[in-house]
Amino acid sequence: MGKQSIEQLQKVATQLRRDVLRMVHAVQSGHPGAPLGCAEFFVALYFDQLHHNPDFKMDGKGEDLFFLSNGHLSAGWYSVLARSGYFPVEELKTFRKLNSRLQGHPATHEHLPGIRVASGSLGQGLSVAIGVAQAKKIEKDDKLVYILMGDGELQEGQIWEAAMYAAHQKVDNLIATVDYNGQQIDGPTEKIMDLKNLKAKWESFGWVVNEITNGNDMQSVLDGLEKAKELAGKGKPVVNLLYTEMGYGVDFMVGTHKWHGSPPNDEQLANALGQLEETLGDY
Amino acid sequence: MSLDLKFTYTEKKDTRSGFGDGFLEAGRKNPNVVGLCADLIGSLKMGDFQKEFPERFFQTGIAEANMIGISAGLAIGGKIPFAGTFANFATGRVYDQIRQSVAYSDKNVKICASHAGLTLGEDGATHQILEDLGMMKMLPHMTVINPCDYNQTKAATLAIAEHEGPVYLRFGRPSWPIFTPKDQKFEIGKAWKMIDGKDVTIFATGHLVWEAVVAEAMLREEGIHAEVINIHTIKPLDEEAILESVKKTGCAVSAEEHQINGGLGDSIAQTLIRHNPAPLEYVGVNDSFGESGTPTQLLEKYGLNAENIVKAAKAAIARK
Ligand SMILES: Cc1ncc(C[n+]2csc(CCOP(=O)(O)OP(=O)(O)O)c2C)c(N)n1
Ligand SMILES: [Mg+2]
Numbered sequence: 001m002g003k004q005s006i007e008q009l010q011k012v013a014t015q016l017r018r019d020v021l022r023m024v025h026a027v028q029s030g031h032p033g034a035p036l037g038c039a040e041f042f043v044a045l046y047f048d049q050l051h052h053n054p055d056f057k058m059d060g061k062g063e064d065l066f067f068l069s070n071g072h073l074s075a076g077w078y079s080v081l082a083r084s085g086y087f088p089v090e091e092l093k094t095f096r097k098l099n100s101r102l103q104g105h106p107a108t109h110e111h112l113p114g115i116r117v118a119s120g121s122l123g124q125g126l127s128v129a130i131g132v133a134q135a136k137k138i139e140k141d142d143k144l145v146y147i148l149m150g151d152g153e154l155q156e157g158q159i160w161e162a163a164m165y166a167a168h169q170k171v172d173n174l175i176a177t178v179d180y181n182g183q184q185i186d187g188p189t190e191k192i193m194d195l196k197n198l199k200a201k202w203e204s205f206g207w208v209v210n211e212i213t214n215g216n217d218m219q220s221v222l223d224g225l226e227k228a229k230e231l232a233g234k235g236k237p238v239v240n241l242l243y244t245e246m247g248y249g250v251d252f253m254v255g256t257h258k259w260h261g262s263p264p265n266d267e268q269l270a271n272a273l274g275q276l277e278e279t280l281g282d283y
Numbered sequence: 284m285s286l287d288l289k290f291t292y293t294e295k296k297d298t299r300s301g302f303g304d305g306f307l308e309a310g311r312k313n314p315n316v317v318g319l320c321a322d323l324i325g326s327l328k329m330g331d332f333q334k335e336f337p338e339r340f341f342q343t344g345i346a347e348a349n350m351i352g353i354s355a356g357l358a359i360g361g362k363i364p365f366a367g368t369f370a371n372f373a374t375g376r377v378y379d380q381i382r383q384s385v386a387y388s389d390k391n392v393k394i395c396a397s398h399a400g401l402t403l404g405e406d407g408a409t410h411q412i413l414e415d416l417g418m419m420k421m422l423p424h425m426t427v428i429n430p431c432d433y434n435q436t437k438a439a440t441l442a443i444a445e446h447e448g449p450v451y452l453r454f455g456r457p458s459w460p461i462f463t464p465k466d467q468k469f470e471i472g473k474a475w476k477m478i479d480g481k482d483v484t485i486f487a488t489g490h491l492v493w494e495a496v497v498a499e500a501m502l503r504e505e506g507i508h509a510e511v512i513n514i515h516t517i518k519p520l521d522e523e524a525i526l527e528s529v530k531k532t533g534c535a536v537s538a539e540e541h542q543i544n545g546g547l548g549d550s551i552a553q554t555l556i557r558h559n560p561a562p563l564e565y566v567g568v569n570d571s572f573g574e575s576g577t578p579t580q581l582l583e584k585y586g587l588n589a590e591n592i593v594k595a596a597k598a599a600i601a602r603k
Pocket of ligand 1: 033034070072120121122123149150151152153154179181183184185246260
């Protein structure tokens with residue numbers, strides 16, 4: 001896939017937001033908030049950064065691989081996978097329905113191209129990504145492994161087991177990203193379980209921290225991911241702190257945990273879609 | 284004791300050594316075999332592999348959840364990971380990780396669990412897991428194996444390296460009679476009829492297969508002919524072998540170093556109840572935790588030794 005202009009990438013991100021809203025609205029279930037906030041990240045990664053092959057191979061040898069640890073962002077991931085050619089865009093309409101490959105949370109069981117491990121129970125993805133990165137090292141495969149986690153997800157102990165391990169083992173072909181939206185189900189992370197100084201935490205675990213301070217600006221995300229790539233391969237694992245807004249792109253959804261896992265009703269959907277141009281054609 | 288045993292031994296060894304030796308051999312045969320351990324390399328006997336293949340071995344520190352996740356990732360990358368720790372920490376502590384990242388995701392991960400059951404001994408109940416077979420057999424996609432001695436454990440370890448899919452391999456700590464053949468062929472899911480009989484079938488797994496062999500000789504002295512079947516694979520269960528034997532003997536005993544609830548006996552009961560409801564007596568731990576003691580003392584106190592199998596066999600026969 002040739003490089004696309006910022007404008008084109010932004011169009012994909014806008015379409016991704018429409019896809020997510022229409023998907024969760026159609027089944028009146030699912031999680032719109034975080035995927036709206038991660039639209040730029042998903043698109044920058046799949047349409048610009050990853051050396052990947054939509055003709056899906058499970059072992060991903062010779063490719064950059066992405067893993068979604070916060071599996072509840074499934075709607076966003078499915079959209080970007082479909083829009084980048086892993087499966088027909090039409091299939092997005094089966095999201096969360098009986099007999100679909102697009103399970104509520106990502107799964108390998110139905111063989112949806114692009115998915116290599118199930119996620120949904122939080123806290124497990126970083127460990128899996130580390131294992132894949134180490135397999136690449138054994139194979140002398142110089143491609144990278146990417147993984148996205150939620151900030152609330154960092155409250156899980158397994159994340160810090162994995163963080164300690166990756167630094168100790170010098171897993172430097174790994175680029176983790178934290179969706180730093182400051183929100184989780186029951187409220188702002190600050191109130192639920194304050195993450196305090198995340199940068200210092202990761203650094204003290206032996207990681208290189210790369211702050212992407214405007215995670216909802218395509219250029220900033222592209223620059224940030226480019227920088228992360230430069231930081232990789234130098235003996236330490238890399239983590240991006242991606243500052244995003246939950247619900248970004250829809251004025252009444254932005255910045256609140258209330259849209260973590262609630263679908264819009266008909267009226268809200270119409271309002272939201274009115275704010276997001278249909279750029280690539282709805283599924 | 285001058286019992287006329289159908290199987291005898293000249294040497295005793297721990298089943299975990301069978302695992303360690305099998306693991307090394309599997310590593311020599313297949314460069315994709317890799318190992319992980321959570322600070323128990325010596326206890327799991329994984330040290331020889333680590334020495335020979337340092338670049339294929341990962342010390343995870345005391346972080347079992349992470350170890351299971353990394354194993355799933357290595358499997359995605361085409362490796363065949365053997366993740367080792369004590370059976371308690373290999374199952375109960377990481378059930379959700381195994382469930383989501385390994386079983387549901389159908390990853391070719393081998394969970395290698397030592398120090399299972401009461402025969403772990405003096406460390407006591409915190410370490411003596413008696414629920415692991417139940418937890419693991421309930422997981423869709425999971426193969427569950429519990430070999431009986433050094434030779435069978437070694438053979439099982441080699442066999443699971445060649446089997447595609449998640450496996451739970453359970454073995455133990457104590458020195459135990461080696462009574463099955465060296466370099467035996469291990470067929471996953473295929474029960475092994477060790478001794479022919481006609482009055483009662485003893486289905487045994489793990490260390491209790493030896494107790495079953497002893498029980499058979501004790502029963503024979505009293506004129507009772509027990510059939511002994513080694514169920515090394517709890518799942519998939521060899522239902523055909525079970526039904527064929529019970530059709531002949533008319534009753535059965537299950538023997539395992541595990542809770543009765545959820546163990547091998549439970550699986551056999553399900554099979555019998557559906558196809559041939561025959562009397563079945565359980566030899567296993569009856570809804571309790573263990574405690575400190577020697578393996579022999581514990582098997583006696585919790586009712587898992589040859590004498591208990593003899594009693595159970597007579598009880599089953601009486602119910603025919
Ligand atoms: C192990 C586990 N515990 C609880 C949940 C329920 N849960 C789903 S999403 C979520 C909040 C996660 O917060 P964060 O990672 O910040 O995601 P965001 O709300 O920003 O999308 C929780 C508690 C879960 N999926 N897994
Ligand atoms: Mg969050």
